[in-house]
Amino acid sequence: MSDGYNIETIDAFKTFGDKLNxxxxxxxxxxxxxxxxxxxxxxxxxxxxxxxxxxASVYCAGSRxxxxxxxxxxxxxxxxxxxxxxxxQGQEDHATESISRFQL
Numbered sequence: 001m002s003d004g005y006n007i008e009t010i011d012a013f014k015t016f017g018d019k020l021n022x023x024x025x026x027x028x029x030x031x032x033x034x035x036x037x038x039x040x041x042x043x044x045x046x047x048x049x050x051x052x053x054x055x056a057s058v059y060c061a062g063s064r065x066x067x068x069x070x071x072x073x074x075x076x077x078x079x080x081x082x083x084x085x086x087x088x089q090g091q092e093d094h095a096t097e098s099i100s101r102f103q104l
Contacts, residue, residue, distance in 0.1 A: 010092070013085035017078055024074040031067025034060050 037060045 010085065010089060013081060013088065017081050017085070020074055020078040020081065024071045024078065027067050027074060028071040031064045031071065034067060035064030036060075 037056070
């Protein structure tokens with residue numbers, strides 16, 4: 001068997017995939033935090049504070065949705081990365097088999 005052909009870049013896929021998983025989790029946690037935020041109506045008085053509170057809640061809910069969508073997009077990219085890693089590994093395995101058949 002030949003030791004002249006060895007590719008170790010598959011670890012780069014795994015490392016980047018782990019970072020994407022962490023990023024997706026962090027983005028979703030940030031979205032949850034944004035969605036749970038509320039404005040204190042007492043800061044601006046009873047009537048005006050209620051209006052500010054409703055507006056802040058609406059914008060925070062919109063931010064939560066945007067962060068959730070971003071987290072889902074990152075997750076889809078992670079799935080594409082996993083597929084690319086499998087394809088890459090398959091090509092590497094095929095190349096290794098092809099080279100190892102012709103030993104001198």
